[in-house]
Amino acid sequence: MALNSNPLTSQPAPALAEALADDRRGAAAAEKAAPAPRRPFGRWFRETGWRHIIGIVMLLFCAFPLAYVLSASLNPGGTLLTANSLFSTFDLGAYFRLFENPSQPYGAWFVNTLVIGLATAFGTVLLGALAAYAFSRMRFTGRRFGLLTLLLVQMFPQLLAFVAIFLLMSAIADIFPALGLNSQLGLIMVYLGGALGVNTYLMYGFFNTVPASIDEAAKIDGAGHARIFFTIILRLVAPILAVVGLLSFLATTNDFVIASVVLSDPDKQTLAVGLYQFVSQETARNWSVFAAGAVLAAIIPVALFLALQRFIVGGLTAGSVK
Amino acid sequence: MTIPTLDTDDRASDRRADPATEKRRRRAAAFADAASAGWKVWLFKIVALGIVDAMAIYAILVLVVQEQWVIAVAIAVGVVVLNAIYLIPGLLPAKYLAPGLVFLFIFQIFVVLYTVYIAFTNYGSGHNSDKEDAITSLLQQSQTRVADSATYPVQIASRDGEFFLVVEDPETGDLSVGGNELPLESISSPEAAGYDVLDFSQILANQAEIGALAVPLDDDLNDGYLRTTDGSNAYLFQSSLEWDPVADTMTNTETGVVYRDIGTGAFTADDGTEILPGWQVWVGGENFVRAVTEESIRGPFIAVLIWTFVFAFLSVATTFVLGLFLAVVFNDPKMKSRKYYRVILILPYAFPAFLSALIWAGMFNQDFGFINQVLLGGASIPWLLDPILAKVAILIVNLWLGFPYMFLVCTGALQSIPDDIQEAGRVDGAGVWQVFRHIKFPLLLVSVAPLLISSFAFNFNNFNIVYMLTNGGPRFADASINVGATDILISMVYKVAFVGANRDYGLASAFSIIIFILVAVISYVSFRQTKVLEELN
Numbered sequence: 001m002a003l004n005s006n007p008l009t010s011q012p013a014p015a016l017a018e019a020l021a022d023d024r025r026g027a028a029a030a031e032k033a034a035p036a037p038r039r040p041f042g043r044w045f046r047e048t049g050w051r052h053i054i055g056i057v058m059l060l061f062c063a064f065p066l067a068y069v070l071s072a073s074l075n076p077g078g079t080l081l082t083a084n085s086l087f088s089t090f091d092l093g094a095y096f097r098l099f100e101n102p103s104q105p106y107g108a109w110f111v112n113t114l115v116i117g118l119a120t121a122f123g124t125v126l127l128g129a130l131a132a133y134a135f136s137r138m139r140f141t142g143r144r145f146g147l148l149t150l151l152l153v154q155m156f157p158q159l160l161a162f163v164a165i166f167l168l169m170s171a172i173a174d175i176f177p178a179l180g181l182n183s184q185l186g187l188i189m190v191y192l193g194g195a196l197g198v199n200t201y202l203m204y205g206f207f208n209t210v211p212a213s214i215d216e217a218a219k220i221d222g223a224g225h226a227r228i229f230f231t232i233i234l235r236l237v238a239p240i241l242a243v244v245g246l247l248s249f250l251a252t253t254n255d256f257v258i259a260s261v262v263l264s265d266p267d268k269q270t271l272a273v274g275l276y277q278f279v280s281q282e283t284a285r286n287w288s289v290f291a292a293g294a295v296l297a298a299i300i301p302v303a304l305f306l307a308l309q310r311f312i313v314g315g316l317t318a319g320s321v322k
Numbered sequence: 323m324t325i326p327t328l329d330t331d332d333r334a335s336d337r338r339a340d341p342a343t344e345k346r347r348r349r350a351a352a353f354a355d356a357a358s359a360g361w362k363v364w365l366f367k368i369v370a371l372g373i374v375d376a377m378a379i380y381a382i383l384v385l386v387v388q389e390q391w392v393i394a395v396a397i398a399v400g401v402v403v404l405n406a407i408y409l410i411p412g413l414l415p416a417k418y419l420a421p422g423l424v425f426l427f428i429f430q431i432f433v434v435l436y437t438v439y440i441a442f443t444n445y446g447s448g449h450n451s452d453k454e455d456a457i458t459s460l461l462q463q464s465q466t467r468v469a470d471s472a473t474y475p476v477q478i479a480s481r482d483g484e485f486f487l488v489v490e491d492p493e494t495g496d497l498s499v500g501g502n503e504l505p506l507e508s509i510s511s512p513e514a515a516g517y518d519v520l521d522f523s524q525i526l527a528n529q530a531e532i533g534a535l536a537v538p539l540d541d542d543l544n545d546g547y548l549r550t551t552d553g554s555n556a557y558l559f560q561s562s563l564e565w566d567p568v569a570d571t572m573t574n575t576e577t578g579v580v581y582r583d584i585g586t587g588a589f590t591a592d593d594g595t596e597i598l599p600g601w602q603v604w605v606g607g608e609n610f611v612r613a614v615t616e617e618s619i620r621g622p623f624i625a626v627l628i629w630t631f632v633f634a635f636l637s638v639a640t641t642f643v644l645g646l647f648l649a650v651v652f653n654d655p656k657m658k659s660r661k662y663y664r665v666i667l668i669l670p671y672a673f674p675a676f677l678s679a680l681i682w683a684g685m686f687n688q689d690f691g692f693i694n695q696v697l698l699g700g701a702s703i704p705w706l707l708d709p710i711l712a713k714v715a716i717l718i719v720n721l722w723l724g725f726p727y728m729f730l731v732c733t734g735a736l737q738s739i740p741d742d743i744q745e746a747g748r749v750d751g752a753g754v755w756q757v758f759r760h761i762k763f764p765l766l767l768v769s770v771a772p773l774l775i776s777s778f779a780f781n782f783n784n785f786n787i788v789y790m791l792t793n794g795g796p797r798f799a800d801a802s803i804n805v806g807a808t809d810i811l812i813s814m815v816y817k818v819a820f821v822g823a824n825r826d827y828g829l830a831s832a833f834s835i836i837i838f839i840l841v842a843v844i845s846y847v848s849f850r851q852t853k854v855l856e857e858l859n
Contacts, residue, residue, distance in 0.1 A: 048657045055663045058648060061722065062666050066673065068692060069681045080690035127422035134418035146419070153426065155842050156434050159783055159812065160834045163819045163827050164436035165429070167445070175384045176377070193429020196422045225414060226363050254674050257785055257816060272676045276790060279680050287684060294677045305672035306665065 073291035080287045094292035106293055108267050109274040113253050114300070116184055116270060120191040121249040125241050127195040132203035133229050137215065147204070154197040158190070159257055165190055166261045187262045191252055199244045206240040207233070243311045250301055271297045367408055375401060400424075441831035444587045444605045447824055448598040453583075456601040460572065460589070461561040462536050465547060471558035478525050478532055478553050479517035485528065487537050487548060487556060488512045488519065500537035500548070525553040563597070572597065609832035618802035619829075622814075625798070630782060630810040633716065637781040638774055640721045645728025646766075650758070653736050664733075671726035679790035682719045686791075709807035712792050716808055720787055724777075731773055735766045771852040778848075779841050783812045803829075811837045 039047070072083035076091040098106045134140075135147060158165070166181070169190070173180025180186055214236070215228045223232070234241065256272040263269045275297065279290050305312065378401035385394035404424070407416045443449075451459075477488040479499065486501040488509075499515060500506035509515040525532060536547040536559065546560035563581075564573045572581040572589045581589035581597055588600025613623055648667065652660050670678065685692045686705040694701045705715045739762055747757040788794060794809035794817060803826075804817045811833060819830035 048654055051651050051654060051657050054648070054651050059663070059666050062670050062726075065678065065681050065685065065722070066669060068685065069677075072684075080684055080687055081695070083684070084690075084692050084695050127425065130418045131422045134415040138415045138418075140415040143415075153430055153434075155845065156430075156838050157783060158430060158433070159785065160815075160838055161430075161433040161437045162816070163830050163834065164433040164440060166820075167440065167827065168428075168433055168436060174388075175381050189425065190429050192422075192425040193433070196426050200422070224363070229418075250674075254676055254786065256676055256789065257812075261820065272674075272786075275680065276676065279683075280793070290680070290684075294681060298673050298677055301674050302669070302672045305668075309665075309668060309672075 069291045069294050072288055073295045075288050078286060078288040083287055083291070094288040095296070097289050098292050098296070103266065104274065104278055105267055106274070109269055109271045110296065112184060112268060113270040113272075113297075116188055116191075116259075117249045117252045119188050120252045121245040123188065123192045124195040124199060124248040125245045127192060128199035128203050128244055129234060129237070129241060130229075131196050131200045132207050133233060135200065135204050136207035137212065147201075150197050150200055154194075158194050162257050162261050165258060169262055181262060182264050182268060184263065184268055187259060190258060190262060191248075191255075195248075199248070202244060203237065203240050206237050210236045239311055242308060246304055246308055246312065250305070253301060371405060371408055374404060437831045437834050440827055441609055441835050442604055442606060443602050443828050444600075444608075445602050445828045445831075446826040449587050449600045449602050449828075451599070451601055453601040456588075456599050457565055457572075459599055460563055460597060461544070461565060462547070465536065465549070465559040465561050467549075468546065468558045468560050474548055474556040474558075476548070476550055476554065476556045477512065478520040478550075479512045480520060480524075481517050485520075485531055485535055486517060487535060487550065488517065489537070489548060489556060502535060502537070505538040505540050506548075520553075522553075605828065609828045610836075612829065613832055613836070616802075618800065622798050622801040622803065622805040622809075623833075625807070626805060626809050626811055626814050629713070629808070633713075633720075633810055634778050634781040634784075636717055637720045637724060637784070638778050640717060641724035641728045641777075642732075642770075642774060644721060644725040645730075646732045648725070648729045649732035649736055653733065667729055668726040670722050671724075671730075675723055676786045676790050678723055679719060679787045682715075682722070683791050686715050706792050707796055709796055712796065712808045716787060716791055719791055720781070720784070723787065724781075727777070731770055732766065735769045736762065738769070739765050768852075772849070775845055775848045775852070779845055782810070782841055782844075783837070784810065785812045785816065788813045789816070811840075 041049075068083070068086065071086045073094050074087070074090050074092070075082050075085070076089060076093050077083070078094065135143060169181045169183075169186055171180075172186065173182070177183070178185060179189065210233065214232060218228050218232055253270070254272065255270075256276060259270045260273045260276075263273060266274065271293075275290065275293055278286070278293070378397050381397055382394045385391075385397070404420060407413055407420050472492045474492055475490045479486045479488045484501060486499050486504070488497060488499050489506060490497055496508055497511065498506040498508040499512060499517065512519050520528075532553060533549075533551060536549050537556075538547055539545045539558070544561070544564055546558050548556040549559050550556040562574055562576050564575050566573065570583050573579070574581070579591050581591050584590050585603065586596070586600075587603035587605070588596040588598060590596050612619055614620055652663060654660075683706065686694075688694060688702060688704045688707060691705070693705065694703055704711060706712050743761055743765070744757050747761050752760070788808055788810050792806070792808045794804075794806040794813050796808075797804065797806040803814075804822050805814050809817070815830045815833045815837070818826050818833065
């Protein structure tokens with residue numbers, strides 16, 4: 001479905017759009033002329049009503065934990081027990097206390113997560129797009145082999161190699177402390193190790209939908225390959241770049257294993273690592289403070305997700321359609 | 323390409339009259355354009371390559387000093403290749419592939435190979451360095467003060483952030499200086515040799531480090547060390563272990579027990595007792611053998627293995643069934659406000675998973691959690707503490723987290739099935755259920771099956787939910803490693819490698835490889851199966 005958002009293919013031809021609109025108008029007119037008789041309740045319920053009941057049950061199931069954590073964050077009692085009286089109080093104290101404890105530097109975690117997530121997303125998009133451009137636009141020996149290898153390498157996720165990553169990073173720390181263990185730059189580099197692979201595949205498919213005649217034309221006008229890539233292609237494939245960037249951002253912010261292995265200093269950790277330790281140590285006492293932290297931490301990913309859900313859904317189903 | 327449009331009209335019309343000039347002008351513009359883009363690209367290229375080269379040279383120098391030849395050569399080769407790619411004209415694909423491949427090689431391919439290597443060593447706490455380091459630290463660890471030895475008046479000095487002892491010989495009064503890795507060497511005065519002498523308050527501020535100072539008398543570590551407890555007097559300490567480089571043995575001078583290097587990575591006495599720290603050695607398949615034969619590892623390992631399969635299978639099954647059901651329910655065009663339902667239904671998927679698991683852990687709390695206290699009216703059900711219930715809890719939370727994905731995927735797949743196929747079924751007299759069962763579902767499965775397989779592989783390694791919700795617990799009482807009833811393989815690996823005092827990187831890596839092989843085989847077999855499925859339809 002993300003493919004629909006390709007500026008080159010998304011807009012239906014004007015004539016077709018016109019026809020569609022006509023069709024719709026026609027249908028509306030027909031409805032007006034002969035208003036369909038209201039379905040009796042029994043029939044309405046058999047056909048669509050029961051669907052709403054399931055919908056409401058699912059709504060409760062889905063939204064409840066989120067409502068619960070929001071309510072807990074507004075409860076000054078602060079414990080698990082007081083959190084059970086849903087929305088009985090309104091107190092923002094927990095949100096302020098969140099930033100007051102220097103041994104739990106929530107503000108630093110938040111900034112770290114954002115910085116690491118954004119840098120990784122940017123790097124992933126850039127590296128993935130470069131590779132996808134090469135695979136899509138150039139013919140070279142080993143191209144097919146390269147594409148296949150990328151897919152194979154992904155079979156062994158980085159997640160499984162965290163012991164080796166830890167040992168590698170501690171060895172790097174002896175030479176370049178700025179890139180080794182306990183370095184955020186180092187963590188970003190580790191994440192970029194997974195930049196190719198699935199992302200390249202997603203982008204490769206999308207790059208192929210951009211007609212090659214566009215770059216040919218630019219070439220005739222004298223543009224070099226770098227200029228074609230950065231000023232023409234990257235703009236035309238912006239939707240897929242957004243999807244890959246977002247997926248990478250979400251994956252990075254959700255990662256606990258590698259972040260916890262690489263970053264040991266509380267000031268350098270991410271939300272996933274920090275908040276986990278926070279709750280595992282003091283569940284009972286500071287529940288509302290944790291809840292406030294969770295609400296704040298979720299705002300950005302949820303907002304991004306909802307804003308770009310159209311593209312994400314497309315990204316998810318693109319693999320299956322292929 | 324912008325240049326032609328900038329021409330003023332009169333001159334342009336002059337030139338257009340002459341086709342030859344026009345052609346030349348265009349070519350010139352093209353060259354200029356290419357050159358202007360090239361200039362920036364070249365500058366960027368030179369700066370970037372310069373930074374990479376500088377870092378590489380620095381790394382190689384450091385590695386040469388540490389005598390790590392293999393890595394130094396690898397870096398040198400890599401950096402030469404990189405320079406060649408960007409400086410030699412042509413090689414266009416390589417220019418675009420190289421940046422991603424560099425990271426891929428180091429942080430994906432290399433670490434995988436390194437994992438394999440570690441799996442065949444005894445790397446872990448107690449075995450994390452080479453033999454030389456192990457000997458030094460053994461001798462430093464087991465020191466006791468030599469009775470009736472002389473008292474050495476000392477001062478504490480510092481240089482470059484490290485601490486040193488300035489020692490006055492009790493008999494001759496000569497000064498010498500030494501540190502943890504610097505055997506005593508004589509000096510005329512500490513200031514002349516570049517040391518700063520600490521005053522009393524500075525000594526107080528750095529007590530711990532100064533107390534840990536052990537200065538070797540000379541290059542032979544068996545001669546003993548000088549240590550100070552108060553910053554003004556030092557005493558001779560000797561190790562209770564004696565190192566014999568010729569026979570390659572450690573002898574305990576108090577008990578007389580001789581420890582030998584028998585190839586297991588630690589000095590071992592004849593009765594099998596080891597003295598740690600040891601060092602890293604190649605142990606062959608021992609870690610794999612341990613995983614399947616050692617009783618206290620095998621039991622929990624098999625339990626974890628079975629639960630991992632059950633968990634991954636049930637996760638996919640439950641989320642798929644619910645997701646598909648909802649997709650069918652909400653795929654009715656007559657139903658109003660489907661859009662709003664959909665937004666709420668994907669909220670659990672948008673919410674960061676680690677947070678969801680932590681929140682559910684609070685709600686499942688036995689004594690204070692919402693589920694027991696409010697929903698079940700004050701019941702005291704040990705959701706996360708009973709092995710069976712903890713597994714149920716994990717599956718419930720995973721259903722909550724995972725069904726939106728299946729819902730989205732199934733909705734997409736359903737909508738891509740053309741309507742006329744089901745019309746045809748209807749005409750032939752099939753009911754709603756039959757149309758779904760025999761027409762829609764097989765078609766849907768064709769497109770969704772690969773996603774189900776990758777979802778299985780994902781859940782096989784779904785670390786966050788297990789670790790955040792139950793921490794793997796409740797813990798097996800009879801296991802020698804820190805493993806519990808809800809641990810899946812990946813969380814077990816994490817705990818073996820990083821949780822608790824005893825870290826066993828070798829065993830953890832061996833488990834990693836076992837997981838990889840399992841996932842790879844399952845994926846391979848099931849992808850083969852789905853191809854069969856595709857051909858059938």
